[in-house]
Amino acid sequence: MPRKPGPGLCVHCVRKVAERNWDHVFPQSWYPDTTPDNLEKWKIPSCKKCNGEYGRLEEELGTLLSACIDPTKAQASGIWEKTLRSLDPSQGKDEKDKRIRAKRKERLLSQILEGDQIPSEGVYPGLGERWGRPRREQHALLVPAKYLERIAEKVVRGLAYIQDGQLLGEDVEIEHLVVAEEEAERIEAVLAEYGSTLHRGPGVEVHRAVTPDDGVSSFSKITIWGQFVMYVSVIKHPSN
Ligand SMILES: [Zn+2]
Structure with a gap:
């Protein structure tokens, strides 16, 4: 590098x-x-x-x-x-x-x-x-939601670039979803079936599935320190 x-x-x-x-x-x-x-x-x-x-x-x-x-x-x-x-x-x-x-x-x-x-x-x-x-x-402690949204956005932008060589432009919407533990099961099942797992040492784990429809829209589960979990969706709007 x-x-x-x-x-x-x-x-x-x-x-x-x-x-x-x-x-x-x-x-x-x-x-x-x-x-x-x-x-x-x-x-x-x-x-x-x-x-x-x-x-x-x-x-x-x-x-x-x-x-x-x-x-x-x-x-x-x-x-x-x-x-x-x-x-x-x-x-x-x-x-x-x-x-x-x-x-x-x-x-x-x-x-x-x-x-x-x-x-x-x-x-x-x-x-x-x-x-x-x-x-x-x-x-x-109160953690501003904006901070979590921004860090979630950073991670999915970074992964799109590193994994797929993509830059996420203005036609893409990124959303940090706060998912209660009991609601997470369905998402976990989808990620287990279609996603892949990426690790950066024991502290960082990402499950990520990219839809084959456009190759950009994705869903990620980011787990930091084995306990802080962020779910992030990336949706690409169809171009006219
Ligand atoms: Zn910049």
């Missing part, structure tokens, strides 16, 4: 730009420490603007999600510890870095809901209370 992809189209915004960078489909810091050292991580060409926007989003979303997962699973090994270090001012490499880490910590602590503050609806499937604690001992 060349050091930089050179001029061309950005996989995210599909605009032609003079300079592009390699962008990780899954942020590098989201790979657990059980990931093999020699694993080639998925990378796609991105314009600087999209790359920067995703970098900020992934840092914030990564912090929120890592606080909501079960850290004892091998697929998530080291993820929460990495977040803790990023919130620890004493680990800062200079004064500026120490201040950034302190700010991050303050921000996360201010977002924690507890007991009766926790909404009873809108809990992300699979990330609710899993330890049988009474409500007064539970904590929760």
Whole structure:
């Protein structure tokens, strides 16, 4: 892989730009420490603007999600510890870095809901209370739906590019579907029959089925850390 992809189209915004960078489909810091050292991580060409926007989003979303997962699973090994270090001012490499880490910590602590503050609806499937604690001992974080939509979009754009050499243009609609665990069975059956499975180490698993009708429309189940699941549909509108 060349050091930089050179001029061309950005996989995210599909605009032609003079300079592009390699962008990780899954942020590098989201790979657990059980990931093999020699694993080639998925990378796609991105314009600087999209790359920067995703970098900020992934840092914030990564912090929120890592606080909501079960850290004892091998697929998530080291993820929460990495977040803790990023919130620890004493680990800062200079004064500026120490201040950034302190700010991050303050921000996360201010977002924690507890007991009766926790909404009873809108809990992300699979990330609710899993330890049988009474409500007064539970904590929760609000994750903006927009963040999840954007990361879901990034992954399916990345996979279309890496797997099929495709850029998803304006005739394509991408939707992140929140599917309750009990509703997921039918989708699982379709993916098992028509889909293929892709792994990037123990932390990242994708089941993906592309419809042969147009070769673009697809359905993906993305599982991160063995517990955070996103279902994403890609629908190509027929051209007239
Ligand atoms: Zn872009």
